[in-house]
Amino acid sequence: MRSLVADARPLQEGHFRRLWLANIVTVIGAQLTIVAVPAQIYADTGSSAYVGLTGVFGLVPLVVFGLYGGALADVFDRRTILVITTTGLIGTSALFWVQAALGGTNVWLLLALFSVQQAFFAVNQPTRSAVLPKILPAELLPAANSLNMTVFQAGAIGGPLVAGALIPLVGLSWLYLVDTITLFATLFAVLRLPPLAVTDAAAAAPGVRAVVEGFAYLRHQPVLLMSFVVDIIAMVFGMPRALFPEIAHLDFGGPDEGGLAFALLFAAIPAGAVVGGVFSGWVSRVEAQGRAVIVCILIWGVAMAGFGLFVGLADVAPDLMLALALVMLALGGAADMASAAFRTSMLQSAADDAVRGRLQGVFIVVVAGGPRIADVLHGASAAAVGTAAAAAGGGVLVVIGTVVAALLAPAFVRYRITRTA
Template sequence: MADGPGDGAGNGPGRTRGRIFADLTPFRISADYRRLWFGNMVSWVGSGMTALAISLQVYDLTGSSFYVGLVGIFTLVPLVVFGLYGGAVADTVDRRKLGLYSALGSAALSAALSAGTFAGVANVWFLYAVIALQSICQALNGPARSAMIPKLLPPEHLPAANALNSMIMTTGTLVGPMLGGLVVGFAGYKTAYLIDAITFAASLYAMWRLPAMLPERTAGGAPGGVAGGAGGTKRPSVMEGLRFLATRPNLRMTFFSDFCAMILAHPRALFPAVAVLWYGGDARTTGLLVAAPAIGALLGGVFSGWQSRVHRHGLAVLISVGGWGAAIAAFGLTRQLWLGLFMLAVAGFSDTVSMVFRNTMMQVAAPDEMRGRLQGVFIVVVAGGPRLGDFLAGTVADLTSPAVMVVGGGVACVLAVTVLGLTRRSFARYDARNPVP
């Protein structure tokens, strides 16, 4: 699955072949990508601060865990509903402007949170309204931002870029809430929201420095593009994107394989029960269980140098998803906390590997005029799949036991992805040097 000569950036074969840590070549060859990565990293940390601060403030206002749970609903529903539409919009307008305006909207909403708190607005529905609007901005921003990456870098550097991008979300998820707790504890909610608004400056600057990024149109005039490549735009069409995906089996398989992991073997909802029943722990133990996959995912980005040498992306996806399932099943069999945390970290590492290659396949094998819509589907799958997995895990665990659900789910994931690989052999044979969607 490895390549031979250098990486196209002046790195010889020996240097490329021996790389272990993340490949930083995308930073060196593209100042636009470097600024975009840094801006997104800073804004993700700020958003993580706000996510925790809102949950804490809702609990302070209501004293109810139910109302805190509604924060997730008001975040998820707009993201799923508008994710597909955001991808369609990204395929019909200047993606730079869409990314810039949607990031500006998120920054303004964070500023509104801070201003409302400074003004003494203590209304939980105000908070719900703001986070719902922010989710809509994110649903518009995500596809546009992801569809920009293939325009900033050569195809051979996209796996490295996606590995670096994976570190953004993981770092924001880990660091943002920790900083949010410290800021809220020392300076209050208004300061956390204000810092979040300010952190968007880095992302806005990066977007502002980008050139215009109108979607390209294929020579055959496929639907959903921009007339003449830079002229008038067509109306955003979600259905055209779904019809395109229905006729591209390899791209479709990237989503099916992810469903195997996120729906069948996603034990997050069971962590509170597992912490008590298996390890005799408490809330701190639950926190460790939640953090372990994220730490593994971060390590997957840090130690990603080898991924640029892999060409059989479909096979890599199948193996990494199978690795996730096997690690989850092993986690269900152990009753030693350190070993359980290790297996969850292995699962998180495998998930990052799968994400890198799935994202790269969508960016390389799909025409530019469809990349936004595929990223919209990707957002829906990433946001919705784990929630379905939480529901399945909780239901099966209540009917049987957490152990049956975790072990059975991991085994089911391995079996399901194996069946997918055997029935869709073209996916396992997919070669990035000759991408076939």
């Protein structure tokens, strides 16, 4: 049984343990704010169009500062960057609380605060990922990333449920306050880190040139480049979340404003990722990481094709088909969790320390941008061929694209690490 459940050896390292335990608290707090911001915007404006602006106001700083933040993390002491950005996240959450407590209704102020918060987050996350190889040996990185992703996905399920229960009882301002307070746990863990200077750091201050140099480095590293390519293939073609509202309403008979089927569809992928994380003990024993990524993405593609197939058969037996569709989404979530753990570990261990932050910045942009492109493509495809065909066809395209990528980049498939223990 010990070989099946998550590998907890990274938690024996004190710095990682403190960061991970703090993450359990702060992820819930962050999810409360993620729910509270659109809820407050809709309450203030009554317009879904204004709520939709959170996508633009969140994605733009995430892309810009994700790339620039990675460049910062390759020059300055990474502990210092984490202290500054964590303090910035605390400050923005506190401002969210203040404006809500004072009864603020200015939607543009909310969106501006949200953009600033996402900018701090975009600098914090690449830096935080780039820190792990400094405090853990390479063979423990897959296990460490699995532990981190399990907490994140659990928060993605629990946070909205907690927020939905608390908003009618205590109001939005208290959700922002909880987020503010929980972030101090992360600040404490970050302050306990040792100095984390970058090996062979550039002497000049980072700028556009530093970002371009990061992409130039990536161009000559086929293994690392393909880790991004296969993730883009998986997310752009295979993420069907934009179809969930229509599928829940038309195929499984839920109300047009949501309902149980709607909630289950959205929860299935992160639930599968959590289960996959709990039983991720095997990831630390995998040496052929490139091949493992290919297999995981193929499973994701097959699962999304199966999801589309069962949606298409909803008229036959709605309850059974819904259950089978949810199983496919959960299977895909578990496969995606493992794939992400391996790909993150490859970036952390195979890249030079001097460019590690910039590559993690690119990773953040790909992870955030891929599903948003998928939303557009799946929405347009569903309008033309229907939701079932769009979801199933996307899964098939993932399989085809991944096979082609594996054939074109055999070095990625052959990539492996050597375990020392």
